[in-house]
Amino acid sequence: MTDRQPVAEVRRSVRALLDEVRVDSGHLAVAVSGGADSLALAAATAQLADRRGLTLHGLVVDHRLQADSADVAARAAKQLHGLGFAEVRVLEVDVRGPGGPEAAARKARYAALRAAVPAPDALVLLGHTRDDQAETVLLGLGRGSGPRSIAGMRRLDPPWGRPLLDVPRSVTAAACVELGLDPWQDPHNADPAYARVRLRREVLPLLEGVLQGGVAAALARTAAQLREDAEALDVLADRVLARARSGAALEVPELSAEPPAVRRRVLRRWLLGAGVAELTDAHLRAADALIGEWRGQGGVWLPGGLEVSRARGRLTVSG
Known part of the structure; x- marks a missing residue:
């Protein structure tokens, strides 16, 4: 050197x-x-x-x-x-x-x-x-x-x-x-x-x-690979979100056939746009259950005193 x-x-x-x-x-x-x-x-x-x-x-x-x-x-x-x-x-x-x-x-x-x-x-x-x-x-x-x-x-x-x-x-x-x-x-x-x-x-x-060296570089490579995968999923989520939007609501039939990883990305974008801050994975999974595990359950409370709920095939946010 x-x-x-x-x-x-x-x-x-x-x-x-x-x-x-x-x-x-x-x-x-x-x-x-x-x-x-x-x-x-x-x-x-x-x-x-x-x-x-x-x-x-x-x-x-x-x-x-x-x-x-x-x-x-x-x-x-x-x-x-x-x-x-x-x-x-x-x-x-x-x-x-x-x-x-x-x-x-x-x-x-x-x-x-x-x-x-x-x-x-x-x-x-x-x-x-x-x-x-x-x-x-x-x-x-x-x-x-x-x-x-x-x-x-x-x-x-x-x-x-x-x-x-x-x-x-x-x-x-x-x-x-x-x-x-x-x-x-x-x-x-x-x-x-x-x-x-x-x-x-x-x-x-x-x-x-x-592991005989190279760990920091390997972890950085892993991060880069995951970012590429995440960016690809984000592109898919943007397309699904555009289809599912109905005013301020989301049409559930447009979401139900999508993989959970895509659905949760759609929900994350939609909820952030609706003013929900500090979303956690637990919040997103609970909201996603209104799509993938629907049994007529009540809404999900989110940070900021907002609630996401399902009615007549649509998800809405209210507070």
Whole structure:
């Protein structure tokens, strides 16, 4: 491996994603925590954006979970200015809500980044690596979260772009050393109270030893294969949903002959469109029973105080 391979690998990955998208507004954002992954991403993007005439925006989220969080955010912002970012913003968020601190922090972070997108067609690049993808897949498997979770994170899911999903974490760390960048070491990444930390430090190394290496790459390949299958099912579900719609209702005869996996995707799209939030697999299976296991039963209550029910061959949502 030559000295320049880590930086070159990160740049290739960013270039490949930017080659796929069209940003008419000329604005591109990078979310930076100050860690090695996002700093390596920011450095590579800065070089490529300059050549493409893109205006770069740095977005640093301050979760305010540690006493020195403002200093950490300021340090990350300073490094972005040094890389040539035209605009750098520190976004302060309040981390609270259900699901534990990891889920609450993630929800607050994505909400702040979405609100800070600099133009309607702008992308926000995120520094998730292949190792992050492997951890996401393992968490989904362990929690029985279903194929959407096991399929992991999408590389391109506007406004989000994740160009480093095929890049190991070791490469981003080496790229920072090569570039003379000084990444922040988040103490939460060493705290075994967090499930993802234990996966990273205990479970994945154990699997690598038992299976003689290559586990993170294999999990990332599995996620990619599942995403392809899920996208094919989503296309089928869209076609069925178009046939089954009758105003705000769904015609049951158009759904009853479809496989359960397609029906539940149809229901998910329809219910989300009707304003039902935070749907779980249990909610969808209960709603699907109104089609596949119909015995004249009553409606199914959903989050937000809404109810899906069946009458005269139609499904409706009321609240």
